[in-house]
C-alpha cells in the first residue's frame with residue numbers, strides 16, 4: 001500500500017491505515033537517530049525546500065535534518081510574515097520552486113489555507129508545517145507517535161488538550177488525527193479562546209482543567225501567546241496561569257501514568273509549570289526526536305510515490 | 308420612434324403586446340397593431356421591467372483595473388439591469404459633487420445606456436468622522452448616502468447624517484457590521500469556520516448594527532435602508548420593526564440566497580464576501596423575508612476585483628463577488644423554480660421595490676413609465692462561465708454552476724442596449 005495523497009495538508013482526510021503507515025514507517029526510521037552515522041539513501045536525488053513565512057526554528061530544523069539524514073538536497077527559504085503581503089505571490093513562489101525541480105515543499109504560513117492554495121498550483125508535494133490557526137499535521141503525527149510508543153496504542157485513550165484552542169493548529173490537527181485513531185479528546189480553554197461549536201467536532205469541552213484532565217492518559221499543554229492578552233481574551237497572564245495552566249495539583253486528576261506533552265516552545269510558569277514540564281511523566285523532549293522520525297517517514301512516503 | 312413588443316408574457320397582464328413611444332410605455336394590450344412601429348418579437352419570452360440594483364461597485368474613478376463605468380454598465384445590461392446605484396468607495400471617494408457628476412457624466416457619455424445613480428458617502432473619505440457634502444451630492448444627482456464597505460460605527464454621526472440627509476431626501480444605506488465584533492473575521496463564524504481554521508465573523512456583528520439602526524430610525528422617525536442582510540436574526544429584527552411602523556427598507560443579495568459557508572471549504576477566495584455567506588437556515592429566512600415583504604429588494608452588491616486580489620491567501624484576499632451577470636439566473640432558479648414566488652413576485656423585489664426606494668419612474672410595466680425593460684427566458688438552461696463575463700471582475704463562487712433563467716435583451720428608454 002502506498003500513501004494516497006500527493007500532499008499532506010490536513011489530517012481531516014487522512015485515513016487510519018495511512019496514519020498507521022506513517023507511524024510504523026517512523027518507528028523504523030527512529031533508530032537511525034540514535035545511531036552514530038545518521039545517514040540513509042532514502043531521499044538520494046530528491047530536493048526538499050522549507051518555505052517558512054513565520055519564524056519556527058524548531059519545526060524548520062526538524063524537517064531540514066530529516067531531509068539531510070536521508071541524503072536529500074535541502075534548502076530553506078525564510079520569508080518574513082510581512083513579505084506575504086509585499087513580496088512575490090505564493091503562487092509565483094511555488095511555480096518558481098517547481099521549475100527548480102523541487103520534489104517537496106514544506107510550508108509554514110500565518111494564514112489558514114495557504115498550503116492548500118500552493119498545492120493547487122505546484123507539481124511538488126506540499127507538506128503543511130502549520131497554516132494560520134488551522135492545522136499542523138506533522139505535529140499531531142509526532143504527538144501520536146510519541147503516545148503510541150508509551151501506551152502501545154491510541155484506541156480508547158483519553159487525551160486532554162489544555163490552552164488556547166482557538167489559535168492552535170496543533171489542537172485542531174490532533175483532534176482530527178486522534179479521532180481517526182480511536183482516541184477521545186477533551187479540551188479546556190477560557191471560553192474566549194474556544195472556537196464556536198467545537199463539540200460538533202466530537203470533542204468534550206471544559207473550562208476547568210481538573211475536569212478536562214480527569215482520567216486522562218495524556219495531558220497536552222498549548223502555547224499561549226502574549227498578544228492574546230493584548231487582544232482582550234483574558235485579563236492577565238498571571239490569572240491565565242492560575243486558572244488554565246497545567247500544574248502539579250490539577251495534574252493529579254489525570255491517570256497516575258499520564259503522559260505530559262507540549263509542542264514547544266514552552267512558556268514555563270504560564271501554561272505549564274516547570275515542575276510538571278520536567279517531571280517523570282513528561283515526554284516533551286522526546287517529542288522532538290519523534291518529530292524528526294515522523295518527518296523522515298513522511299518525506300519518504302511522499303517522494304516514494306510515482307517512482 | 309415607436310417600438311412594439313409583440314407576443315411576450317408580462318407581469319400582471321399575462322400574454323400581451325406593449326407599445327413604446329418616445330422612450331415611454333404608451334399602451335399594453337392583448338393585441339396591438341401599429342403601423343410604422345419597429346416590432347420586437349417576444350414570442351415565448353417574459354417581458355419585465357429592467358432590474359434596479361440598489362447596490363453595486365463600479366470602481367470608477369480610480370480602480371479601473373477592477374471595473375470601469377463602461378465595462379460595469381455593459382455587464383449590468385447583460386445581467387438585465389437598467390438602473391444601478393453605485394457605491395461611494397471609489398478613488399477618490401465619492402464624497403463631493405465633483406465625483407458624483409463625473410460618474411453621472413461618464414455613464415451618460417460612455418456607458419452602455421444603463422442608468423447610473425451614484426450613492427454618495429456619508430462621511431468625508433469614508434472615515435466615519437465628518438459628514439460629507441450631502442446636499443451638494445444630492446443636487447448633482449446622488450440618490451442616497453452610504454459608507455458601504457464600512458459600517459457607520461459612530462452612532463452620533465449616523466444620527467446626524469440621517470437628520471441632515473433628510474433635508475435632501477437622502478436616506479442612509481447602511482452596511483451593517485459592528486467592526487469591533489467582526490474582529491478580523493473572514494467567513495461566517497460557525498461549525499465551518501471552526502473546522503477550516505478560518506477566523507469567523509459572528510452574525511451578531513450584523514444584527515447589533517441593524518438593531519441600532521432600527522432604534523435610531525424609530526426614535527428619529529426617519530427612513531433607513533439596510534444593505535445586504537445576510538442573517539435570519541437580521542430578517543426578524545426588520546420584520547418586527549416594520550410591524551411597529553418603522554421606516555425601514557432592506558435588501559439582500561443573490562449570493563446569500565444561493566450560497567452557504569460550505570463553499571468556503573476549498574479556501575477559494577472567490578467565496579469571500581462581506582458580510583459572509585451563512586447557513587441554510589439563513590437562506591430560508593431571507594427567502595421568507597423576501598416573500599412576506601420584510602426584505603424589499605434584491606441588490607447584487609456587485610463587487611468586481613482583479614484576479615490578483617483573489618488568487619492569494621484567503622485572509623489576504625479582498626471581499627466581494629462579481630454579481631451583475633449571475634443575479635437573474637441565481638434568483639429565478641432559487642426563488643421561482645424553487646417554488647417560493649412567481650415571476651410577478653420576483654419583479655417586485657428585483658424592479659418595483661428598489662425603484663420606489665430611489666424614487667425613480669421605472670420598475671413597472673405600465674403606460675406612462677419609462678420603457679426600461681428586458682426580455683428574458685426564465686427556463687433557459689445555461690452554465691455560469693466567469694470567463695465570459697462582460698464585467699472585468701471574474702470573481703464568482705458560482706463558476707461552473709448549471710442554472711435556469713437567462714436575460715435575452717435589455718432596453719433602456721425603448722432603445723436596445725443588449726442582446727444575448
Ligand SMILES: [Zn+2]
Nearest residue numbers: 455456482534
Ligand atoms: Zn457593503
